[in-house]
Amino acid sequence: MIVLDHIDINQGAFSVRNVCMNIPQNAYAVLMGSTGSGKTTLLEIICGLRQPDCGRVLLNECDVTHATPAARDVGYVPQDGALFKTMTVFEQLAFSLVVRREHHSAIETRVSELAGLLDIEHILDRTPAGLSGGERQRVALGRALSFRPGILLLDEPLTALDDETRSQIMHLLKQVQQHTGVTVLHVTHNRSEAEQLGTMMLCISNGCVQALTQDKKEESYV
């Protein structure tokens, strides 16, 4: 469950005012908005990389407004994947578990499970330099899911992909959400992506977030 309670943020010319948002448990929410409307800023506020000027962030009914990103139990996939250049795919998937000092066998089991789910067993010993766009997104997704977070934030994960890979990753995202039951907030400005994936639609414009009802959805997509 993701709740933003009257969030304000002001960054020079850019500002978001009085944002309220409520995404229920296990929902696949899609947040749409034009470039520069503040979508990424909201994701950063939720995962703790940016502090709001005022307001509260509640994740699974806990107030995490002042918690560090590490303490929030949120998986984050940034726009370009931001894979660690010096690590192999195996090390990327194992990273959060190594930080949590999990047992070696538990790490191997989890990496193997994720690699199977995301169909990346064959690239586990490769570094990001040799990966395709689709493979990079799969690895970034696996890395974000590795510690079994309750919430997954996706920042335009399909933007740089070709049509075929995009459709594969969209299918994968649906499958992952059904398999793990994670609450997803997916940021995009692509309408078809939102329609195919989202169980809940949100739109940000002029610094305000509003939920789109089915009628509004149809209206806004005309």
Next chain:
Amino acid sequence: MTPTTRTWRPPGKHSDRAFIAVFSIILATYAFLILLLLVADIAYVGWSPQNNSSWPFAEAFLSAFRSPEIRSAMTLTMISCTITAILSVFVAIPAGYLLSRYRFPGNRAVDALLDIPIVLPPLVVGLSLLILFQFLPRGMREAIVYERPAVIIAQFAVSCAFAVRIMRAAFDQTDERCAQVAQTLGCSRRQAFLMVELPEAWPGVLTAVTIAWARALGEFGPLLIFAGATRNKTEVLSTTVFLELSIGDLSAAVTVSLIMVTAAVAVVLTARTWGSRTFNI
């Protein structure tokens, strides 16, 4: 009445060739000048009338190595340059990281301040060190000034500034977003730095070490003022060249210069090999 239009023709291939040719000539001229400098030193040692050996280079180098003063200078040079390089990187990593990642009050002033050792005349750096250390208690001052620690301090004062520049560029070229993702995966800032950012900036660290080492090797002005050039005490290879010249032994000066050239080339090649694949200064 219609305005007259000038006839425009798309640039031909010869225009592109001329552009590249001019730049190539400038590059080749400068590279040739550097090559000539090295060839002149080698020719002087190889064909010196004083050197009648059938192996003139080996003879010249052996003669240099036989001199206890030059051996002492060489040992001090290697030790002081290595300590300076390690100290420089130890300071440059946090300094470069902060300058690259954070905007704090006085950021630009600090940034400019760190460039001062690079732009100041070397003699002024030495003189400033000498004056600064006059304010220390007498015992401490006498243990440092004109003693071996002064060699390292004088080398560090300049080398560290270069290392900070390199480390800042190295951190500028790493993706801050990766460290942020690492934090969402459970890392503290320190862990994100040690596990993600520092490994990604590692080619820059190696480059900073080698450049700081090479700068320390070539340091002369601050050393002369702050550490002096006492044989078997504070003499390093750069001061050996000066001392050999001052007693009129040009051949020994050139031989020591070639030893320094060899060390510098080895260091530059190492820096290029380690750093060029993922990092550009």
